[in-house]
Amino acid sequence: MTGPLIGFKTVLGSDAKRDGRYLELIELESGDEVAEVFFADEEVKWQITIFKQDMPLEVIEAFIAKAKLELPIP
Numbered sequence: 001m002t003g004p005l006i007g008f009k010t011v012l013g014s015d016a017k018r019d020g021r022y023l024e025l026i027e028l029e030s031g032d033e034v035a036e037v038f039f040a041d042e043e044v045k046w047q048i049t050i051f052k053q054d055m056p057l058e059v060i061e062a063f064i065a066k067a068k069l070e071l072p073i074p
Contacts, residue, residue, distance in 0.1 A: 004062040008034070012070055023067040025059075027052070035060065037067035044073075 011024040019042050025035040034052040039045070048064065 004056070004058040005066070008059070008063075010063075010066060010070070021071050023063075023070055025063050035063055037064060037071065039067075039071045039073065 005025075007028050009026045009028060011026060012021070013024070014021045015038070018038065018040065020038055020040040022036050022038045024033050026032065027034050032052070034055060035048065035050045038047045038049070040047065048060075050060065
């Protein structure tokens with residue numbers, strides 16, 4: 001990744017139980033999932049969950065921008 005997302009990777013997936021799609025932010029050093037953006041198809045609603053405290057704002061902003069590009073809206 002480039003810019004604020006250096007040191008992270010993303011994983012794109014879908015969740016039938018929650019009826020939507022997600023993008024996970026994984027910290028390369030630890031392998032931990034540090035954040036998730038979820039798009040609920042039926043509700044047409046975005047949600048973000050941040051699992052790690054003290055995440056830099058520029059990382060979260062770049063992650064949200066990437067999620068909006070990669071998670072197609074029906």
